[in-house]
Amino acid sequence: MKRSAILFAVFVCLLAASFVCATSEEQIQLRFQIYTITGDMSEDTSLEERIWNAGEDGWRKVRDAVTLFDRGRFRLGKDRLEIDDEACFWNKTELTFTESQNVTLPHDRIRRIYSPSVLLEKEKSSTIRIHSDQSLEYFVKREDGLFALKQMEVQTGLEIMIRPKEERNRVVMDDIVITMHIVGGRERIPGLSLPVGPPVLETHQYKLALRVRFHKNYGILLRPERAQGVILILFNTSAITQNVLETIKREMGDVSYDIKRKTRDGETVYEVDTWIGGRHIEINVFSDGTILSKHEEMNLDELPKLVQDSIAMNLGGAEIDEIQKRTSAAGLVYRVEADQDGKDITLTMGEDGTVLDRDVDED
Amino acid sequence: MDEFELRLKNLLLSKPSEDLRGRIFGRGPDRAVLAGILRRPIRLGWAVAFALAIGLVGFFSARLQSEITAPRSISPEVIVEICIVESGSNRNDFDLTKPSTHFLSGDLTVGVEDRRGI
Numbered sequence: 026m027k028r029s030a031i032l033f034a035v036f037v038c039l040l041a042a043s044f045v046c047a048t049s050e051e052q053i054q055l056r057f058q059i060y061t062i063t064g065d066m067s068e069d070t071s072l073e074e075r076i077w078n079a080g081e082d083g084w085r086k087v088r089d090a091v092t093l094f095d096r097g098r099f100r101l102g103k104d105r106l107e108i109d110d111e112a113c114f115w116n117k118t119e120l121t122f123t124e125s126q127n128v129t130l131p132h133d134r135i136r137r138i139y140s141p142s143v144l145l146e147k148e149k150s151s152t153i154r155i156h157s158d159q160s161l162e163y164f165v166k167r168e169d170g171l172f173a174l175k176q177m178e179v180q181t182g183l184e185i186m187i188r189p190k191e192e193r194n195r196v197v198m199d200d201i202v203i204t205m206h207i208v209g210g211r212e213r214i215p216g217l218s219l220p221v222g223p224p225v226l227e228t229h230q231y232k233l234a235l236r237v238r239f240h241k242n243y244g245i246l247l248r249p250e251r252a253q254g255v256i257l258i259l260f261n262t263s264a265i266t267q268n269v270l271e272t273i274k275r276e277m278g279d280v281s282y283d284i285k286r287k288t289r290d291g292e293t294v295y296e297v298d299t300w301i302g303g304r305h306i307e308i309n310v311f312s313d314g315t316i317l318s319k320h321e322e323m324n325l326d327e328l329p330k331l332v333q334d335s336i337a338m339n340l341g342g343a344e345i346d347e348i349q350k351r352t353s354a355a356g357l358v359y360r361v362e363a364d365q366d367g368k369d370i371t372l373t374m375g376e377d378g379t380v381l382d383r384d385v386d387e388d
Numbered sequence: 389m390d391e392f393e394l395r396l397k398n399l400l401l402s403k404p405s406e407d408l409r410g411r412i413f414g415r416g417p418d419r420a421v422l423a424g425i426l427r428r429p430i431r432l433g434w435a436v437a438f439a440l441a442i443g444l445v446g447f448f449s450a451r452l453q454s455e456i457t458a459p460r461s462i463s464p465e466v467i468v469e470i471c472i473v474e475s476g477s478n479r480n481d482f483d484l485t486k487p488s489t490h491f492l493s494g495d496l497t498v499g500v501e502d503r504r505g506i
Contacts, residue, residue: 064486138481159480181482208483220485254484 051293051312053189053196054263054270054284056122056142058113059155063254064134066101068246070094073110076243078199079234087231092246099257101134106257110241113259121281122261134254138183144270148190156182156206164221166214179226181206183256194239196262201233203245209252220253227252239263240285268314269295276308276319277301289317318353320360332359335378340365 072094077084099106106115113120115130122140130137138155145151161179164172186202205228212222229249237243245258263284273282282299294317295310309317325333325348336345343365351358358381361372373382389397404412 061481061484063484136481157481161480161483181480183482206482208480208485211485224483224485249484252484253486256484 051147051191051264051266053145053147053191054142054265055145055153055187055189056140056261056263057153058120058122058140058259059138059183060106060135060257060259061138061254062099062101062106062135062257064101066099066134068092068097068099070097070244070246072096076235076237077233078197078236083232083234087233090229090248090250091231091233092244092248093235094244094246095241097244097246099135104130104135106135108242108244108259110243113242122259123279123281144265144267145187145189148188150186150188153185153187154182155184156180161208161224163211163223164214164217165223166216172214175223177224179224181208181226185258189262191264192236195236196239197236199234201235203231203233203247203258205229205247205249205256207249207252207256209249237262240283265295266312266314269297269310269312272308272310272314272316273297276316277306318351321350323348323350323359328359329376329378331378332374332376333378335374335380336361336372339372339380339383340370343370 070092073096076093076095094108095110097106097108104116107113120137122142138157141153141155143151143153158180161177161181163175163177165175167173182205184202184204186200186204187198188200189196189198191197207227207229208224209227210225211220212225214222227249229247231247233245235243239262242259242261245260247256247258249256264286265284273284277297277299278301280299280301282297284298285296287294287296293312295312296307297310298305298307300306304322305320306322307320309319311317325336325345328336328348340361340363343363346362346364348362349360351360357376359374359376361370361374363370363372369386371382371384371386372380374380
């Protein structure tokens, strides 16, 4: 009886360990921003390095319908959508890879459909489906010469099938299949030049093979044949674990963030940066979700009185560039970067204002 | 049964040797050894551990087998994310028609005037 109890406990431990391993296992996070742009626009795109990962024949089949880029500028009248490898802007407003960011672009011809973020297992086929339930409206000409407004219930949308794997710090997606069910145009109504006739439903499919860098923004511009608009897919990739994602959500909430994978003392550490209320916050997280350190930008008046006094005494007259509250297993310290007489000074202080380290950069 | 037969029946005879049995019937399995193994008490712990190990080996070999042999086109998909778009406007997000159809959103009265008589 005693032995079977021990065995049962061992079995439960094994199960728990396998669960922990599964959630600590690195996966590929893909963050998307998906737009539609209709009508005329001018575009200027470029690609720094080759990301197409298949032969010339494959590329020849899709190159008229697909544009791959890491820098792009799309002009719609006076408005501009700009994308580079790090950020995306609509005029001056940054568009982030956040699901909750509610973006209504003040332009009839461009719409951000959705910005999903998905966590995919490496080397497993996954499908991302985005569809619209919105009915389609159109006019038909009646026998008496008047027009009747009608509605059509049809499912339109986008499906992205993907099977990511990691090779030499790149994400390789050799068999992306993008299927679009769209309204490509309208049937002509005799006597009317406006495109208000019954919708012409089309299905387009593109097969892509890409090899991209982590943490970099890329764009795929899809031009369905005969359609009067384009679909723009922006995406970036990160290697991350479920535990790290949960820690980010717990510590930072549902925010847009940059993530980099680093190795420190032989262990993988994920450096996550974000800005909340204009303040820079950085957390360094191990793959199991435990926090190595947290750096928060602070204002001078938010610091403890002893630390404020120490700054006044040690950096009197200096121009303060940045103050950080740094917490880790080792404890809490305050780090102040300042400019004094042309010298960059970095001061590290304890909670009681004691100077723990002073670094002066003469340059 | 006569007296001779009765005596013969009650006569104590020694068993044939294993060697003789082997020569007459051919050499079979060493039942004594096998019986010894079978009669050996099996501990519950070992039985559970053995079953667990067999199960794990079966699970991983099946998984490996499916990865090797399953054609990619019919491999099961692991994650399916379905996002339903709740559009703010009453225009379908995947309608790539030029936006002159926007006026359909509001109240609209359409009539066609026949001016051929003028």
